Amino acid sequence: MADQVILKKDDFFATAVQAVAVADRYPQNVFAEHSHDFCELVLVWRGNGLHVLNDRPWRITCGDLFYIRAEDRHSYQAVNDLVLHNIIYCPERLRLNVDWAELLQPPRGSEARWRLGSQGMAQVRQLINQLEHESVKPDALSQCLAESLFLQLCITLRRHRYQPADDAATEQGETLDLLIAALGKSLETDFDLARFCERHQAPERPLRQLFRQQTGMTISQYLRQLRICQAQYLLRHTEMLISDIASRCGFEDSNYFSVVFTRETGVTPRVWRQQFGVSLNKAS
Missing domain, CATH: 1.10.10.60 (Homeodomain-like)
Known part of the structure; x- marks a missing residue:
């Protein structure tokens, strides 16, 4: 059995103190199974593909959201014009005094896949665009702003996300x-x-x-x-x-x-x- 591919912080973060970065996938190609020594949020904007997370296959498309922990294993297969964002972050580098675990760890027993409605997607896209702009700047003020934007993103996701089987959460959806x-x-x-x-x-x-x-x-x-x-x-x-x-x-x-x-x-x-x-x- 081949060794597990582990993506490293040094290849994705500009400095040893950077907490958050944005990796766009326009499009996301087939990607073999891997894990990371950082965490990530996956948001799908368009197209479709097979996302295999910890041996469970998910057919993903626009509006799908995943919280990926460092120890998780996942891959992308059978992709078709799949466009997504990976918001990658290092929990140990986050400095704001908030309950990050509460915001970034879905409730026990919930499915790995969440969804966002159109309204939530619009708000999230705006925040990600700002985050992408600020996170690449090396100065301390920009890094502080990037973490603040990441906090807004996490809160917005928490407010608008829903489980696919939750009728109440989709009543007002488009x-x-x-x-x-x-x-x-x-x-x-x-x-x-x-x-x-x-x-x-x-x-x-x-x-x-x-x-x-x-x-x-x-x-x-x-x-x-x-x-x-x-x-x-x-x-x-x-x-x-x-x-x-x-x-x-x-x-x-x-x-x-x-x-x-x-x-x-x-x-x-x-x-x-x-x-x-x-x-x-x-x-x-």
Whole structure:
């Protein structure tokens, strides 16, 4: 097994006291699994890709937010015009007397992926632009301002972030936010776009066009990718029958599930499970 790639502070921070830096990814290319000796926030602006975090695959697109700890392992695969920002920081270098752990460590039991609505994204983008401008300056005043901007960013993220399954948090979101949240809750059941559009008084054709423009996928492609990611996770981390996993991921026919899974990943569900050393009597 190859040694784990560890990204080092010295390669990303200009000085030994710099606490925060901005790394834009326009676009983010395929990146092999790695960890860091610093932490980072990942915010996705456009396109899509497969983000594998601590062995769990996430199909990511605009509005997705991740809090990455130094000890976490992650990679980017199957990217398609994926545009994101990495806000990298060293917790031990932060000087402002605030509860950084409270702001930067999501509640225990929450999923690794969070989302931001359009309003939150607009506010965050403005702060990141300012932070990017100040963080590269070496003088003490600029570094102090950069940390202050980072604090504002963390508070803004805390105010606007929501878990994809949280209905209350998306009630006031724009239509695209609501659609992505609804798709995330439709892994086991059919999704009726016409009914969604009727409920939210949204014209269907422009919504389809907007979705493809922002994510690089059609609505059906995105939902299928979400289901495949969930299937990959269940195959690797549970003892469920493959037929039961198919059902849990919205496929009534396990044979059709196998066809789709193989087309998307290049291997059958059984081979996917076996290549991670999972060999279970119940895995059939």
